[in-house]
Amino acid sequence: MATLDSHGRIADRSAMKGLQWSPGLRLHIKERRGLIVVSADEQGVFKVTKEGHVRLPAVVRQWCGLTAGDRVFIVAEPAGRRLVVHPPGKLDEMITQAHDAVFGGEHE
Template sequence: MADRTVMRALGWAPGRRLDIREHGGLVIVAADERGVFAVTREGHLRLPAVVRQWCGLAAGDRVFLAAEPETSRLVVHPPAALDAMIAQAHLVVLGGDGA
């Protein structure tokens, strides 16, 4: 992921160590000096293949990124997670009636 706006908002520079985990279908990326992942020299975040597999992400899939600068955390919303959230919101707003 190469969204420089998000990386700047988080204050993550190249070499910043990161912890990457899946939780509830979302990918949670947190600054962590003991993290095994890092921001690349180019300032990008690469999601390892195993992380992409956790969430069913394929190369080129678009995701929604939500930066939480106060906690130095990034939440990656894969398409399946967005679909589920939208379906739930429609159920609540429309009361289960799709018309």
């Protein structure tokens, strides 16, 4: 879990270390089925900041309804050279689906 700051930065050293991403690395950022997918891409228009953070542009944050202070679940996928950001609404949806599968739609 990471907190989004007022500039859209995600500061999580363990994820960046696992991905072996360093400042200046070019990134491609897209929304896919409610998730934000950040991929290392030599042709990408975004970059890892000089502090080593991923910064989600305003338009990307708007796609997923993210605001400063929101907590996001991040998953580093080193084999795919990508970071997947799960916004709170998507987490709620995934948890509801998992509980429905376990409890058959019955919520006590």
